[in-house]
Amino acid sequence: MDLNTVEEVSAPTSRAELWPLGDGDAILAGxxxxxxxxxxxxxxLVDVTALGWTPVTLGDNGIEFAATCSIAEVARLSETLLDSHPDWAAAPLLRQCCTALLASQKIWSTATIGGNICLAFPAGSMISLASALDGAVTIWRADGDVDRIPIAQFVTGSAQTVLSTGDVVRSVHLSASALRARTAFRKIAPSPLGRSAAVLIARRDAEADGGRCVLSVTAATVRPYVFEFPGVPDADAIAAAHATIPDDAWTEDAHGDPDWRRGVTLVLARQVCAELSCT
Ligand SMILES: Cc1cc2nc3c(=O)[nH]c(=O)nc-3n(C[C@H](O)[C@H](O)[C@H](O)COP(=O)(O)OP(=O)(O)OC[C@H]3O[C@@H](n4cnc5c(N)ncnc54)[C@H](O)[C@@H]3O)c2cc1C
Structure with missing residues (x-):
């Protein structure tokens, strides 16, 4: 749609040209x-795609996604990592999370990981991915500082983040130890291709990485809830973690009532943990 209040579109090509950013300015990604x-x-509109950030950087410590990396590029890694990093057992999760985004092929190719995370919708599938894999968001603050914040702290509520006016998300990092883990994924939505109502991901780290289990709850809740256990939790431990999610944290919108989301979250949490308890 035409944005008929926009008077200017700038496309900085260096970090120094990004600022000043004030009220009335919006970062444009996809x-x-x-x-x-x-x-x-x-x-x-301040178009960050002209900054020319390398979309994906693979290193010994994990994956650094530029904020401008497209959802399609994230999904493609699920195949290419099988050859380049066969020990990263979590590779299939990248595509699984991308498919949790209700979107056409056109949206997939254009939408960015940074835009998805900055919107901070409960159904933000890149938030689901980052929550499950120890994701951390690098922020270029308007005052020149650089912060790196775990995703579960970056998103503070539905469409709410720790960003202040003028802050720019530079990248999203997934850790190598999380990528070496086995994962199990469940998504539920009112219709087969509908917007996610609950996304549950369990991760079991390799023994060499400590063997802990991480359970991530997104979409069902207004912000991510991430629980850590020393090993795969039993039904009581899952129920106890689930009970700590506050009543007002369950998402309420056209894609599902809070009570239903609370119920299916517990069912799906048990399923993903059971999947990881099999050797
Ligand atoms: C058909 C359709 C289906 C969709 N389904 C979903 C869905 O299931 N789940 C979901 O979460 N969203 C959904 N969306 C919304 C949106 O398309 C996605 O969230 C997408 O990933 C946003 O990325 P983008 O790059 O296009 O962001 P943009 O539209 O460019 O920007 C989104 C917001 O983030 C800010 N922003 C972008 N990049 C940065 C940055 N680097 N630093 C600071 N601020 C930044 C922008 O200023 C803007 O406020 C859907 C949209 C459509 C049209």
Missing amino acids: GTWLFSEPQSDIRR
């Missing part, structure tokens, strides 16, 4: 959300 509804407060 634009799949920005151009999908009226944005009456926006006067200027």
Whole structure:
């Protein structure tokens, strides 16, 4: 849709050119959300795709995704990592999370991991991915500082993050130890291709990485809830963790009532943990 309040579009090519950013300015990444509804407060778009960030950097410590990396590029890694990093057993999870985004092929190719995370919708599938794999978000603060914040702290509520005016998300990091883990994934939505109502991911680290189990709850809740256990939790431990999620944290929208989400979350949590208890 035309954004008829926008008076200027700038496309900085270096970090120094990004600022100043103030009220009325919006970072433009893929634009799949920005151009999908009226944005009456926006006067200027600042296109970060001209900064030329390398989309994916693979290293010994994991994967660094530039904020501008497309969802399609994230998904493609599920195949290429099988050859380049056969010990990263979590590779299939990348594509699984991308498919949890209700989107056409066109959206997949254009939408970015940074845009998805900055929107901070409960159904943000890149938030699900990062929550399960110890994801951390690097922020270029408007005052020049650089912060690196775990995803579960970056998202503070539905469409709420720790970002302040003028802050820019630079990248998202997934740790190598999490990538070496086995994972189990469940998504439920009111319709087969519908927006996610609950996404449950369990991760079991390799023994050499400590053997712990991580259970991530997203979409069902307004922000990610991530639980750690010394090993695969039993039914009582799962129920105890589930009971700590506050009543007002269950997402309420057209894609599912809070009570239903609470119920299916417990069922799916048991399923993903049971899947990982098999050797
Ligand atoms: C058909 C359709 C289906 C969709 N389904 C889903 C869904 O299931 N789940 C979901 O979460 N979303 C969904 N969306 C919303 C959106 O398309 C995705 O969240 C997408 O990943 C956003 O990425 P983008 O790069 O297009 O962001 P943009 O539209 O460019 O930006 C989104 C927001 O993030 C800010 N932003 C972007 N990059 C940065 C950055 N680097 N630093 C700081 N701020 C930044 C922008 O200013 C803007 O406020 C859907 C959209 C459509 C049109």
